[in-house]
Amino acid sequence: MRLRATASALISALRPGDPEFAAALARRWAELPETARTKGQVLGRHAVGCEGTHGVFPRCNLACTPCYHSRDANQVRVDGPHTVAQVKAQLALFRRLRGPRAHAQLIGGEVSLLDPDDHAAALQAMRRHGREPMSFTHGDIDYDYLRRLVLGPDGRPRLRRVSFAAHFDMLMFGRRGIPGPENEASLNPYREQFARLFARLRREHGVRCFLAHNMTVTPANLAQVAGVVADCAAMGYGMFSFQPAAFVGDERRWHEPYRDVTGDQVWAQIERGVGARLDYRLFEHGDVRCNRVAYGFWAGDTWYPVLDGADPRDLAVRDGFLRYFGPVNFTGTPPGLLAVRLSLIAARHPRVLVLAAGWAARVVRRVGLRRLLTRRVRPVSYVMHQFMDAVDVAPAWQLMQRGETSPDPRIRATQERLAACHYAMAHPEDGTLVPACVQHCLLDPQENRDLRVLLPLPTVRPRRLLSDQIASYLI
């Protein structure tokens, strides 16, 4: 019996693609609107989309303009048991509806307000549900917090790998050392200091890290995006994500004409900072009006795309990747096992070896063998995620609930984007998933009003947080 069980576990481990994951991909593809069924679409072919938590720790101790959280978020107490229970319930629903593998964001207010043990328990629960978790922070945290997060009570690592997304921009107020940044460049030492914490974590405790850098873009800092991209390229972040501001969340913190900033303008700034054209049609994640992504790497001081969208041979590589390797789970699979799975696929489809060899030869030609061997090669991707305004999301979602399509082109476009949403949030109470836009625009206000009753702040507070003081000044 034991032999048979071992043989069956081995066969299942070596299966190139997990049938349950493949089925989840197929469901996802079937749900996509025609507008999103493009050649470069990743949803439904290699990923089921990104997942995020909500209502798990709404409070934050910095103040941002704009802030996507509803006005009651900061009146909700951070409560570890509530966070962990909610994370478990939401992730169980993701696991059931979206299959065995996905990236998931531990997101809400400020994640480091959680006790490190509760934070670690939430991440472990996410991993148990097959998720690759990423914690979202404003980056104003200390090394000691990270150390207590990754180490267990026995002093040994309980988390061998962590991912953090740190939000830095001049529209945030209350950061220690720089409570009111004058410009983006003044934050660069803080961006660097944050990345250094993780280099130390790896050095001292062997914990591997992936870091993303997030930044909101408004008319006030649009022209500084290229500078951030160029100045911070080598700090240790593997992804830079920019979010053009939208009219979402607490309207008391809307201080600029956000619609004056277009996605094209932000993308042009990123391209200027990188010093290269960034082809966001090569790989698409949902609707390109929501998400743009360019994958590549720095070799020394030059950035190269992983594939050249203008070269038909590279497009064949992309198509081959999605076709043969689409159902393979790359993240979270041990390298040895991944190598075996890829080899099995290559043995079954020798064409992938021809495609891979051609691609490798072109990369060497484009970058230069000398540069590849002598310069540091760092994978860094660039992302833009553009939330939608609440005033558009509300009517679009209401019509979608009734199965109706809006005659208004603007609302129809919003419906198309919501239908192809890449970023979902889970509601275990009714078994539904909703786009994060719907969560923030429509559901957050009532949810936070309820949480304010469930988790009230202590009635006697020793002193107001600096962020509360700044927030009351800003609004």
Ligand code: SF4
């Ligand atoms: S959350 Fe909104 S902006 Fe983001 S992918 Fe979903 S629909 Fe698009």
